[in-house]
Amino acid sequence: MTAFEDLKSQWENQAKSEIPKDGAKQILKKITSVRKKQVITNIVLTATGLVLVAFFFYVSAYKFQTVMIGLFLMIGALVLRIGLEFSSIRTLKNLNVSTSAEKFKKQMIRYYMKRKKVHFVLTPIIILVYCIGFLMLLPAFKESLSSGFYNYVVVSSMVLLIVLSIFIAREVWKELAILKELKD
């Protein structure tokens, strides 16, 4: 027996995993939970959108041009970012998983190349637009908030920006590593 044949026979003789008796039930449960999650996500997003619109009217933002533009830029940047993520998730879900492995790998590489463009072109623009929107709101905040609360808003937003940037950078790094592995 050659060395590889020996390895193969060891591979074949290793303990097999037990097949669960209620496997079909478990899978059906998983399918139902995936669908439920999709519905919940849609509800949460719609509710967030509605709350934002309601807030816009509640603070009568439409009466003050700078505030309106600032809010519009911030909300627009957020909506664009969420939209991009959703379209990415949809693209990933729609990859033809029953095609040959070589074709599938090419599809995945194309997907991650697109993501790379999003990370290095669109994401910085979105963050910049968001920051501009926030800076436009600052004078209005200063006018209407106590100095303590104003300082809190400024500092917490900076901390949030740093935390968010680190989070995004980690995700980008992870995706770039996957792309590298796929291309190897």
Next chain:
Amino acid sequence: MGYVNGNDALAKDLTQEVFVKVWENLASFREEASIATWIYRITVNTCLLQLRKKKYLRGNEIFEKLTETPEESNPSKENQLKKMYQCINKLPKNSRGVILLELEGLPQKEIAEIMGLSHEAVRVRIHRIKNSLTQCVKNDSI
């Protein structure tokens, strides 16, 4: 099992994931290939998709966990099997798919269909992987 370095729980997770995908894609099955080949394709591709998930630990971490477990019946064979998992994990993703299908005992023609390669390319690749895998298990280098 080979894709997740011998981790039984993760392999079960992946199996579930594969069957969910089979269920979701059943309508697109056009009998151009046998149902087994079609399911194997989904399996290989689903494993490739798992690169995204953090919970799939790195090879070394799993290897350390595996070596912590007490060895019973035949320590050298057990060790060789662990080493084999580790060596398979060092291979590029598509080579990993090819050799795992070969180890499953699939005919090379079917492996070619699953991978989308020519029969000749698969034959050459298997030959190459077999050599490097055997060498790796023996010398711990690939």
